[in-house]
Amino acid sequence: MAAPSAAGLGRRLRAWLPRLTQVRWTRYNPSFLEPEVNKELYRKPWDELSEEEKEKQELRALQPIKAAPPSVSCSVFSDPMISKFTNMMMKNGNKVLARSLMAQTLEAIKRKQLEKYHKAPEDEKEKIECNPYVIFHQALKNCQPIIGLSNITKGGKTYQVPVPLKDNRKRFLAMKWLITECRENKHRRMLMPEKLSQELLLAFNNEGPIIKKKHVLHKMAEANRAYAHFRWW
Amino acid sequence: LDHGYALHTAAKDCLSSVLSQDVQIPAERPRAVFYTNETDPANHTEQHEGRHYSIPLEEVKAVFPHGLPYRFQQQVKTFNEACLMVRKPALELLTYLKNSNFAHPAVRYVIYGERGTGKTMTLCHVVHYCARQGWLVLHIPDAHLWVKNCKELMQSSYKKERLDQPLQASSWLKNFKTSNEHFLKEIKTQQKYVWGKRESTEQGRPLGEVVEQGLARVRSASDAVGVVLKEIKQQCHLGSFRVLVAVDGVNALWGRTTLKKEDKSPVSPEELTLVYNLRKMMMNNWNGGAIVTTLSQTGSLFKPSSAYLPHELLGKEGFDALDPFVPVLVPNYSQREFESCYHYYLHRKWLQHEQARTEAGKEELRFLSGSNPQQLERLAGPL
Numbered sequence: 033m034a035a036p037s038a039a040g041l042g043r044r045l046r047a048w049l050p051r052l053t054q055v056r057w058t059r060y061n062p063s064f065l066e067p068e069v070n071k072e073l074y075r076k077p078w079d080e081l082s083e084e085e086k087e088k089q090e091l092r093a094l095q096p097i098k099a100a101p102p103s104v105s106c107s108v109f110s111d112p113m114i115s116k117f118t119n120m121m122m123k124n125g126n127k128v129l130a131r132s133l134m135a136q137t138l139e140a141i142k143r144k145q146l147e148k149y150h151k152a153p154e155d156e157k158e159k160i161e162c163n164p165y166v167i168f169h170q171a172l173k174n175c176q177p178i179i180g181l182s183n184i185t186k187g188g189k190t191y192q193v194p195v196p197l198k199d200n201r202k203r204f205l206a207m208k209w210l211i212t213e214c215r216e217n218k219h220r221r222m223l224m225p226e227k228l229s230q231e232l233l234l235a236f237n238n239e240g241p242i243i244k245k246k247h248v249l250h251k252m253a254e255a256n257r258a259y260a261h262f263r264w265w
Numbered sequence: 266l267d268h269g270y271a272l273h274t275a276a277k278d279c280l281s282s283v284l285s286q287d288v289q290i291p292a293e294r295p296r297a298v299f300y301t302n303e304t305d306p307a308n309h310t311e312q313h314e315g316r317h318y319s320i321p322l323e324e325v326k327a328v329f330p331h332g333l334p335y336r337f338q339q340q341v342k343t344f345n346e347a348c349l350m351v352r353k354p355a356l357e358l359l360t361y362l363k364n365s366n367f368a369h370p371a372v373r374y375v376i377y378g379e380r381g382t383g384k385t386m387t388l389c390h391v392v393h394y395c396a397r398q399g400w401l402v403l404h405i406p407d408a409h410l411w412v413k414n415c416k417e418l419m420q421s422s423y424k425k426e427r428l429d430q431p432l433q434a435s436s437w438l439k440n441f442k443t444s445n446e447h448f449l450k451e452i453k454t455q456q457k458y459v460w461g462k463r464e465s466t467e468q469g470r471p472l473g474e475v476v477e478q479g480l481a482r483v484r485s486a487s488d489a490v491g492v493v494l495k496e497i498k499q500q501c502h503l504g505s506f507r508v509l510v511a512v513d514g515v516n517a518l519w520g521r522t523t524l525k526k527e528d529k530s531p532v533s534p535e536e537l538t539l540v541y542n543l544r545k546m547m548m549n550n551w552n553g554g555a556i557v558t559t560l561s562q563t564g565s566l567f568k569p570s571s572a573y574l575p576h577e578l579l580g581k582e583g584f585d586a587l588d589p590f591v592p593v594l595v596p597n598y599s600q601r602e603f604e605s606c607y608h609y610y611l612h613r614k615w616l617q618h619e620q621a622r623t624e625a626g627k628e629e630l631r632f633l634s635g636s637n638p639q640q641l642e643r644l645a646g647p648l
Contacts, residue, residue, distance in 0.1 A: 108620040108629055109648060138647035143343050150345045163617040
């Protein structure tokens with residue numbers, strides 16, 4: 033058992049122990065591995081695992097593992113996108129409030145769609161999407177811009193140059209636009225879950241102010257095509 | 266397809282024994298095991314335990330103008346149907362009511378239990394049964410609303426030291442009128458009531474006139490409520506109709522209030538006309554009906570959140586006033602009831618998450634909610 037695992041390790045990483053270490057903080061030594069929260073993987077018996085999975089498990093038995101952050105859960109209902117969105121909605125570290133607002137938003141979307149579903153005639157029932165998670169993901173995807181603008185200074189003047197965006201940046205922009213739209217451009221007395229559910233349903237159908245903002249950004253990028261060669265990355 | 270799935274999985278759980286006993290007349294489509302076609306609460310037995318029965322929406326509007334919890338009303342609106350689960354405490358209460366002797370003084374039943382276990386829904390089940398049987402139902406949806414947050418508090422014209430609450434009294438009278446239309450024409454007043462200099466109700470007029478008077482002149486609404494209660498109490502022993510007094514949150518009647526008089530001194534509950542008259546109704550010196558009440562910590566004032574037992578919530582004064590009573594404990598969902606509720610939500614498409622349909626999702630819901638009905642409902646909301 034020891035010989036094949038030593039050969040399969042590849043890079044030999046000796047556990048590095050300096051004289052004074054903090055046990056857990058945000059900067060870990062590179063030898064620390066990410067925690068595995070998926071319960072299904074642990075339930076599989078040893079024989080069913082493939083070769084690389086067996087190697088990975090043996091490596092994990094020897095290497096130190098980072099502490100799991102509180103936002104990661106082994107619940108089957110947890111969704112990383114929803115957690116990211118909740119964190120962006122949070123103000124002053126009040127995660128309890130942000131999470132309850134998110135839950136109320138999803139419930140509001142579900143109620144609106146279910147009411148439409150029950151009132152619709154039989155043939156149109158399949159077209160109505162009632163799953164709030166599907167609506168949320170699709171709405172975010174519809175809001176993501178493909179191309180962005182970046183300020184580049186050349187010869188004393190600053191130009192708005194069209195630039196491709198990374199996936200993370202696209203997701204961030206979509207969520208940010210949703211939240212700012214709901215916070216600023218709505219009636220003061222309307223509650224956040226109601227505003228958000230309205231915006232998400234509009235974005236799901238490719239309508240609404242956020243989709244318009246995305247189109248405006250695309251048009252600006254198209255208009256500034258001439259400066260595209262200013263980009264050097 | 267849907268029903269086949271539900272039947273299959275539900276039969277795997279411990280409901281298979283009931284399948285053989287319960288011969289349901291096949292309708293156009295066979296209903297799943299967690300539904301029952303029996304819409305009359307009078308015919309509910311242990312056979313129907315853990316199953317949902319539906320109340321037609323017109324009946325809901327007529328019988329419950331103001332009784333159902335807010336989340337249940339939202340659920341009725343979303344699902345387009347009102348389905349209540351038949352549970353053991355409700356069946357117990359229904360057997361007691363069916364076998365009670367109406368020549369004896371009215372028995373007091375107190376439904377108690379921890380938060381979110383279904384006390385109000387049990388009360389609503391009993392109210393539905395009595396409404397179907399033709400009883401006169403005096404349903405006070407939440408007695409806590411009468412002892413807090415009162416915008417207008419006026420001195421009573423009838424007795425100088427008492428205080429009136431015109432808004433609460435008039436809204437209760439409006440809902441009372443909706444639920445008991447036909448009784449208001451039959452019951453006649455037995456004495457003359459003078460409301461003001463020019464308004465009075467003669468003897469022998471129908472009770473509907475007293476209610477109209479209370480709704481028209483909001484200043485005398487609390488006194489109208491008092492008159493209605495007094496007339497019903499005086500006449501129910503004659504036996505022409507039965508009375509059910511259903512009070513939710515009865516511990517409000519003997520607690521403290523957050524109301525203050527104009528000189529900032531605190532108001533005690535007996536100084537309020539509505540509470541004073543309701544307390545007289547809660548005594549067991551009348552016969553020809555029953556009194557079913559619920560204890561509630563959720564709206565209560567100055568009580569710790571862990572209190573749920575009768576002597577904790579009622580205090581010495583309330584316990585002595587209600588003693589002797591029949592306590593009915595409402596526990597969390599049993600295994601069967603949890604399965605039934607879970608499959609009902611699945612069937613009505615309330616649980617939309619794809620993981621919620623799996624065994625792992627179900628076990629997680631069971632663990633997170635602790636089989637508490639309110640927690641399960643709140644958890645299932647965003648899923």
